[in-house]
Amino acid sequence: MMKIAVDAAGGEYAPHEIVKGAIKAAQEYKVDIILVGKKTVLHVLAGRYLNKLGISIAPASQTIGFHEHPMEALRSKPKSSIAIGINLVKEGRAQAFVSAGNTGAVLCAALFNLGRIAGVERPALASIVKLVPLSPALLIDAGANADCRPSHLAEFAQLGNIYAQRILGIESPRIGLLSNGKEETKGNRLTQESHHLLKKTSLNFIGNIEGHDMVDGTADVIVTDGFTGNIVLKTVEGLGDSLINLRQVGHAVSSAYHLRGRALLADVGLGSLAQGMDYREYGGACLLGVKGNIIVSHGRSQAKAIKNAIGLAKRTAEQNICQLIAEAGYG
Amino acid sequence: MMKIAVDAAGGEYAPHEIVKGAIKAAQEYKVDIILVGKKTVLHVLAGRYLNKLGISIAPASQTIGFHEHPMEALRSKPKSSIAIGINLVKEGRAQAFVSAGNTGAVLCAALFNLGRIAGVERPALASIVKLVPLSPALLIDAGANADCRPSHLAEFAQLGNIYAQRILGIESPRIGLLSNGKEETKGNRLTQESHHLLKKTSLNFIGNIEGHDMVDGTADVIVTDGFTGNIVLKTVEGLGDSLINLRQVGHAVSSAYHLRGRALLADVGLGSLAQGMDYREYGGACLLGVKGNIIVSHGRSQAKAIKNAIGLAKRTAEQNICQLIAEAGYG
Numbered sequence A, B: 001m002m003k004i005a006v007d008a009a010g011g012e013y014a015p016h017e018i019v020k021g022a023i024k025a026a027q028e029y030k031v032d033i034i035l036v037g038k039k040t041v042l043h044v045l046a047g048r049y050l051n052k053l054g055i056s057i058a059p060a061s062q063t064i065g066f067h068e069h070p071m072e073a074l075r076s077k078p079k080s081s082i083a084i085g086i087n088l089v090k091e092g093r094a095q096a097f098v099s100a101g102n103t104g105a106v107l108c109a110a111l112f113n114l115g116r117i118a119g120v121e122r123p124a125l126a127s128i129v130k131l132v133p134l135s136p137a138l139l140i141d142a143g144a145n146a147d148c149r150p151s152h153l154a155e156f157a158q159l160g161n162i163y164a165q166r167i168l169g170i171e172s173p174r175i176g177l178l179s180n181g182k183e184e185t186k187g188n189r190l191t192q193e194s195h196h197l198l199k200k201t202s203l204n205f206i207g208n209i210e211g212h213d214m215v216d217g218t219a220d221v222i223v224t225d226g227f228t229g230n231i232v233l234k235t236v237e238g239l240g241d242s243l244i245n246l247r248q249v250g251h252a253v254s255s256a257y258h259l260r261g262r263a264l265l266a267d268v269g270l271g272s273l274a275q276g277m278d279y280r281e282y283g284g285a286c287l288l289g290v291k292g293n294i295i296v297s298h299g300r301s302q303a304k305a306i307k308n309a310i311g312l313a314k315r316t317a318e319q320n321i322c323q324l325i326a327e328a329g330y331g
Helices: A016-029 A039-049 A070-076 A079-091 A104-114 A150-167 A189-199 A228-254 A265-276 A303-320 A321-328 B016-029 B039-049 B072-075 B079-089 B103-114 B148-165 B189-199 B213-217 B226-256 B265-276 B303-318 B321-328
Strands: A003-007 A032-037 A054-060 A096-099 A124-130 A139-140 A175-178 A205-209 A222-223 A285-288 A294-295 B003-007 B032-037 B056-057 B095-097 B124-129 B135-140 B173-176 B205-209 B221-223 B284-286 B293-296
Touching: A003 A016, A003 A079, A003 A303, A016 A032, A016 A039, A016 A054, A016 A303, A032 A039, A032 A079, A039 A054, A054 A079, A054 B148, A070 A104, A079 A104, A079 A294, A096 A303, A104 A285, A104 A294, A124 A150, A124 A228, A139 A150, A139 A228, A150 A175, A150 A189, A150 A222, A150 A285, A150 A303, A150 A321, A175 A189, A175 A228, A189 A205, A228 A265, A228 B124, A228 B213, A228 B226, A228 B265, A265 B226, A285 A321, A285 B265, B003 B016, B003 B079, B003 B303, B016 B032, B016 B039, B016 B056, B016 B303, B032 B039, B032 B079, B039 B056, B056 B079, B072 B103, B079 B095, B079 B103, B079 B293, B095 B303, B103 B284, B103 B293, B124 B148, B124 B226, B135 B148, B135 B226, B148 B173, B148 B189, B148 B221, B148 B284, B148 B303, B148 B321, B173 B189, B173 B213, B173 B226, B189 B205, B226 B265, B284 B321
Parallel strands: A003 A032, A003 A096, A032 A054, A096 A294, A139 A222, A175 A205, A175 A222, B003 B032, B003 B095, B032 B056, B095 B293, B135 B221, B173 B205, B173 B221
Antiparallel strands: A124 A139, A124 A285, A285 A294, B124 B135, B124 B284, B284 B293
């Protein structure tokens, strides 16, 4: 049975919501779960499922907070849930690690402890975004590398291409370079040079795409630096939250007026859009390019997001993404 | 009477929608309009309003297309509507110029023909965004400068501060630096150094803000480079279009079910959000830092957007923004 390590100490809603999501995932996805965190607490929270549902505990007495400096925290806290979770992957005792904790610390621990896959210069976060119903796309880099060179963006495209093929099931993903204009000459120096590099690859590169193209489903893989990618993603998530709130108000009103039975088309459409903008649906971003399957979840993740992140971790591990990246040898 | 020059040849829906919007603006805002474009065409479209509603024509026999290279087009087409419109402002025959044409060409013509205000290194596009009901914010730079240095971002903050004070009526605008994390140490090299500079100004600098903070109304002025700003703005606009479409479907369904009378709270909220994300509402972005009032409209602008852009041009001219920038002398 596949084993997935889950950081039970990371995230705003840890440990309760993390444990809840992990138990649901164990039931739904038929995976074994290793909860990484404070032993006594986890015994209380998950006690009745231990050794039944395939749920076990890996003790980690320390926790890295959101505002701690990643490298310093990892050095000073060798028994943090993040360090121990990553180690479980390194030792092959878990096939993947899911954490909603300090993203920087997870990235550092993965980079330095698991290491990069040969040929990969800059591992990057790939996040699934679904702004078009039924047509999810991959945004890479979603925030691992704030400052990038053109060769990094070309690499993100290669990593995203493999992930979109395997996880989104798209045979020849359309690769778009996020820029401030469609023409090749538009963009900043980074995208102009990256465009040049991407044209020379064997990828299905469709050229520059603009912000609104993400909503129009023009590309399957949206390539960008981690700074821009992170800002765009958080903007979309923020708007998604607004939509979800508005919908809840709408449902309360519909209910008061006994309109519940009349499902409005607009509400269905709106729900689909709001869902697509909701980070809880996919649960997390996958760190591509390190020797191990690492899913970074939103700090505000509750049970549903964690459950979905574990589902994504399972699919990522099943598809042998790391091996495919190593074999691609595009470095 | 204030005179506003309008590029009747620029934009996807030129000249019909531009002329329609200009006539509406003349009626609504009590401004004189100078339509810049092909004389015979404009005589046909606006003939009955000429010399009555304060509408006149400035002949421009050439048009710069969307895909033309800005500088080359300006050189080879001295009689383009953009060149002639900018010239009307330079000669003081118009107090502002509104164009939905080739943005790059408008920026180049403004920079080289009007020139920069003394002390300003990089004029920038300021765009009003309203993702929070009743609480509009200013995004600067919305796309004029794809590659920026820290000093440029500090300058954008100063320009945006003046514009937000005068146009949004906020006494001490909260200035936020768009980044991929709240902490001072987060960001790319550009924002890290810009943060350092901004802290030393007398501005009401509230630090880094993230994508979702734009939806939460954390800042009144959102400072960013033109590459990131443009992508974020177009993403929001694209999502706004989706919402507007969904709402229209919803209205059709409500109507079929005779629910029209029952205004749903959610629909009001949704309408407010969709409206805030709609570029048509503000009509355009203001180019701050050049010697003249220039409003750049969306290429897809129809009558409503053009009318609103002219309204914004009027408010910008009335507030003497150029003079205030010159007097601020922060350069």
